[in-house]
Amino acid sequence: MPEYRLYGMGExxxxxxxxxxxxLCGADWEPVFVDFFGGESRAAEYRAEVNEMGEVPVLDHxxxxxxxxxxxxxxxxxxxxxxxxxxxxxxxxIWRWILFDNHKFTSYFATLRFQFGLQKTGETPVTExxxxxALAAFGIVEAHLADRDFIxxxxxTIADISMVGYLYYDEETGIDRAAFPHINAWTSRVAALxxxxxxxxxxxxxxxxxxAP
Numbered sequence: 001m002p003e004y005r006l007y008g009m010g011e012x013x014x015x016x017x018x019x020x021x022x023x024l025c026g027a028d029w030e031p032v033f034v035d036f037f038g039g040e041s042r043a044a045e046y047r048a049e050v051n052e053m054g055e056v057p058v059l060d061h062x063x064x065x066x067x068x069x070x071x072x073x074x075x076x077x078x079x080x081x082x083x084x085x086x087x088x089x090x091x092x093x094i095w096r097w098i099l100f101d102n103h104k105f106t107s108y109f110a111t112l113r114f115q116f117g118l119q120k121t122g123e124t125p126v127t128e129x130x131x132x133x134a135l136a137a138f139g140i141v142e143a144h145l146a147d148r149d150f151i152x153x154x155x156x157t158i159a160d161i162s163m164v165g166y167l168y169y170d171e172e173t174g175i176d177r178a179a180f181p182h183i184n185a186w187t188s189r190v191a192a193l194x195x196x197x198x199x200x201x202x203x204x205x206x207x208x209x210x211x212a213p
Contacts, residue, residue, distance in 0.1 A: 004029035007050060007058035009036050010203035011118065013110055013166035014069040015057035019202050021073055021161050024195040025080045031203065069165070070098045073158040083158045093152045097159040105141060108133040109173065110166050117171025131174055138180055145182040149189055156190060164190050168199055 004027055008015025022029040034040050034056050041054050051058045051067045059066045061079070066072045074095075077084030085091035101107075112130040115121045141163070144151070151159040167187050177184060190196065 002028045002030040005032050005060040007032045007034050008056040009034050012056050016199040017069045017162055017165035018057045018072050021076050025082050077158050094157050094159045097151050098162045101163045104137040106166055113171050113173050142180045142182050145186050
């Protein structure tokens with residue numbers, strides 16, 4: 001049996017963050033498909049046996065069951081010894097950006113993608129609001145990356161893996177990605193790391209409910 005088991009589905013950028021970390025680290029892992037669109041993660045059985053929050057990703061490792069992508073990335077960095085902080089100051093900076101990611105960067109962009117790109121809602125006041133907030137967050141990250149290659153320090157860390165997770169999906173969001181050249185260069189640098197794979201290539205493995213974009 002593989003050392004790590006990851007609950008998720010191909011469309012989940014948060015699950016992809018963990019899958020990407022595992023792949024970049026060369027870990028022995030397998031996916032466990034969760035039928036999110038069929039309501040599995042919202043069912044009482046899933047909440048009782050897998051994750052009381054009714055979410056993915058969930059990681060099983062050595063008797064531990066972990067949820068929330070930022071927590072899982074932090075755990076893996078400690079266990080595997082890769083993509084973690086060099087010291088306590090860098091650790092705080094990494095968590096500053098992961099929290100920004102969860103509250104602003106991924107939060108608005110991922111919800112916009114879900115509604116506009118996956119649910120095909122068309123333009124609504126909600127998607128307009130989400131896009132405005134996503135663009136504001138993109139502007140902050142674009143400026144931050146103007147004079148550096150990675151989010152924290154001179155090498156990739158779990159801050160990069162967290163923040164980049166949703167940026168490789170191809171669904172329409174109404175955001176002109178060409179307007180953010182520093183973000184685009186950064187995503188290319190991460191994609192050049194050994195073990196990188198596109199989410200729909202990496203996550204479809206073993207996922208019977210995979211939905212191509």
